[in-house]
Amino acid sequence: MSTTALETATPGRALRIGLWIAQILICFVFTSAGLVKLLTPIPQLAAMMPWTGEHSEAFVRVIGLIDLAGGIGILMPALTRILPRLTVLAALGCTVLQVIAIGFHVSRGEAAVTPLNLVLLALALFVLWGRGRNAPIAPRQF
Numbered sequence: 001m002s003t004t005a006l007e008t009a010t011p012g013r014a015l016r017i018g019l020w021i022a023q024i025l026i027c028f029v030f031t032s033a034g035l036v037k038l039l040t041p042i043p044q045l046a047a048m049m050p051w052t053g054e055h056s057e058a059f060v061r062v063i064g065l066i067d068l069a070g071g072i073g074i075l076m077p078a079l080t081r082i083l084p085r086l087t088v089l090a091a092l093g094c095t096v097l098q099v100i101a102i103g104f105h106v107s108r109g110e111a112a113v114t115p116l117n118l119v120l121l122a123l124a125l126f127v128l129w130g131r132g133r134n135a136p137i138a139p140r141q142f
Contacts, residue, residue: 016135019126019130019131022123022126023074023127025123026074026075026091030120034064034065035068051110073086074127078131081137085136087127088132091132098118102114
């Protein structure tokens with residue numbers, strides 16, 4: 001293999017590895033957050049996340065479902081190669097969710113949460129860009 005071919009192949013491989021790492025991290029964080037919001041009793045949840053005690057239980061549970069769907073959607077379609085374009089849509093959804101979450105938390109003066117939201121926003125944008133244009137996953141052929 002020539003040096004030129006190796007240099008050309010390396011960025012693509014590094015990009016794909018970076019995308020998988022980002023997808024796994026987003027999946028872990030969103031799935032965990034979703035399960036916590038879905039399964040934890042509201043009084044207990046309000047002790048961890050004060051905003052959950054100030055909104056209806058239905059609202060909190062719906063946010064939990066959205067988190068869970070984003071976490072599963074960012075990884076499983078790409079991993080199984082079944083409708084992998086759904087990963088791009090999940091990345092878009094995670095991006096929008098983080099923009100809204102940042103605005104929500106900043107409006108409440110919860111600046112301690114925004115660094116995590118910014119990291120998740122950056123990861124979601126990276127997956128959106130990478131899986132949408134630069135390293136899309138081919139669908140499985142049945």
